[in-house]
Amino acid sequence: MARIVSALLIGLIFGAGIALSGMANPAKILNFFDFAGAWDPSLAFVMAGALAVTAPGYALILKRRAPALDTGFHLPSGKGIDLPLIAGSAVFGIGWGISGFCPGGAIPALGLMETDAVVFVAAMVAGILVARYLRNATRARTATGAA
Amino acid sequence: MTEFTPFLSLLGGALIGLSAVLLMAVHGRIAGMTGILAALLPPPARDWGWRAAFLAGAVAAPAAMIAFGGATIPFDSPVPTPWLIAGGLIVGIGVTYGSGCTSGHGVCGMARLSPRSIAATATFMVTTALTVFVVRHVIGGL
Numbered sequence: 001m002a003r004i005v006s007a008l009l010i011g012l013i014f015g016a017g018i019a020l021s022g023m024a025n026p027a028k029i030l031n032f033f034d035f036a037g038a039w040d041p042s043l044a045f046v047m048a049g050a051l052a053v054t055a056p057g058y059a060l061i062l063k064r065r066a067p068a069l070d071t072g073f074h075l076p077s078g079k080g081i082d083l084p085l086i087a088g089s090a091v092f093g094i095g096w097g098i099s100g101f102c103p104g105g106a107i108p109a110l111g112l113m114e115t116d117a118v119v120f121v122a123a124m125v126a127g128i129l130v131a132r133y134l135r136n137a138t139r140a141r142t143a144t145g146a147a
Numbered sequence: 148m149t150e151f152t153p154f155l156s157l158l159g160g161a162l163i164g165l166s167a168v169l170l171m172a173v174h175g176r177i178a179g180m181t182g183i184l185a186a187l188l189p190p191p192a193r194d195w196g197w198r199a200a201f202l203a204g205a206v207a208a209p210a211a212m213i214a215f216g217g218a219t220i221p222f223d224s225p226v227p228t229p230w231l232i233a234g235g236l237i238v239g240i241g242v243t244y245g246s247g248c249t250s251g252h253g254v255c256g257m258a259r260l261s262p263r264s265i266a267a268t269a270t271f272m273v274t275t276a277l278t279v280f281v282v283r284h285v286i287g288g289l
Contacts, residue, residue, distance in 0.1 A: 006173050007197035011204020012211075014166035014178060014250075019209040019220045021159025023249075027223035028149045033279040040149045042156040047253065049160025050167070054258035057168030062259070067175035074175050076246070076256075081266045088245025089252070093271035095241055096249075097278025099226055099234025103180040103242060104163075104250035107202060109222065111209035116224035120235045127239020128185055135243065 003069050015108040021046040024109040026100025026116070033097060095127075149221070167255050170201070179251020180205075181242040245271070 022028040022042050032043035066072050079085075096102050101109070101120045109117035167178040174197060183201055186192035212218040226234065242248045245267055247256065252271075256264020 003174065003197045004200045007170075007200035008204040010166050010169045010173065010178075011201035012208045013162055013169065013204075014201070015205035015208025016212060017159045017162030017164075017166060018205070019159070019212055019218075020162065021156045022149070022152055022221070023159070023163075024209065024220065025149070025222050027225050028221070030225065030279055030283075031149045033276045034283055035276065036280060036284050038148050040151055042149070042152045045153045045156035046160035046163070049157040050164040050254045051160075051258055053161050053164025054167045054254055057164065058171060058255075058258050061168065061172045067171065068173045070175040072175060073171065074177070075259075076177065076261070076263070078261065078263060081263055084244045085246060085263055085267055086270050088241050088243065089267040089270040090241070090245075090274045092238055092241025092245050092248060093274030094278045095234045095237030095239075096271065097275040098237065098282060099231050100224065101231075101234065102238065102249045103184060104248060107180055107184065108205045108209050111206040111211075112213070112220060112222050113210070114222055114224065116226075116228075116231055117222075119228060120231050120238075123232045123235025124239040125184075125188065127236040127241075128181075128243050129188060129239075130236070131240040131243035132185070132188075 006069065015111060017050075018105055018108040019111075021049070023102075023105040024112065024117075025105075029096070029100040029102070029105065149223070163250070163254060164258075167250075167258070171255075177251055177255045179247050179255055181246075181248045181251055185243065241271075 018024050023046055028040060028042060031038045031040035062073060099120055106117055106121050110121060170176050170178045183198045187195055187198050209220055213220060247267060252264040252267040257268055
């Protein structure tokens with residue numbers, strides 16, 4: 001129960017941060033990247049604010065043996081900078097540039113009851129499922145030696 | 148045009164950071180929206196409960212700010228629906244192969260100076276800017 005309630009409260013803080021910062025507003029995202037047009041530098045301040053809290057916060061917390069409600073920290077295992085990471089990130093950027101939505105901004109935008117946010121999230125979920133299917137199919141082929 | 152909001156954006160960013168720090172302190176988890184969302188899709192991860200709760204909170208916060216706080220949260224989606232759908236599909240595919248997005252790589256990964264996250268963030272910032280330039284100034288419109 002403590003895990004659920006705490007995650008809900010932490011999610012509320014995340015959603016409030018996204019809403020206040022402007023990350024849930026596609027026009028603001030697109031204008032940040034539009035250096036040749038209606039440039040709005042606000043997003044740089046979002047990043048600065050987030051990193052100013054997260055970097056020292058993580059440094060303090062990760063010195064501890066374990067988080068409050070789990071037996072250890074779940075950090076991504078560093079696999080090095082490989083092709084899927086770079087190609088996937090490049091593709092994500094193209095989609096972000098087309099739509100103005102990223103996953104972190106689009107999910108809280110659902111709370112604004114805007115149709116465009118719902119349409120985007122539905123398409124994004126479809127994209128995640130398609131990519132997961134393709135990746136698993138590739139892995140299975142590789143594993144059986146058929147590739 | 149959107150209004151330049153340095154103070155609100157800084158404050159919002161600090162709250163995003165606070166949320167990331169708390170999720171690590173309490174649950175030992177990265178506050179990456181891609182990872183959290185993907186783990187809820189079928190087949191869901193075994194411990195999907197906290198993820199669903201985090202997501203519910205993230206959606207509920209803006210709704211509550213409007214309903215109870217009387218806040219207005221600017222929202223303007225200038226992109227035509229077919230482009231929005233294409234953008235959503237592309238984002239979903241990209242973040243799956245790239246193992247994360249702005250929250251996971253851009254905030255949580257960069258905060259712990261992960262080389263993978265720094266490389267990922269630099270990559271998507273560049274392709275996003277190039278895409279916006281092409282869409283707005285080469286193709287024109289939007």
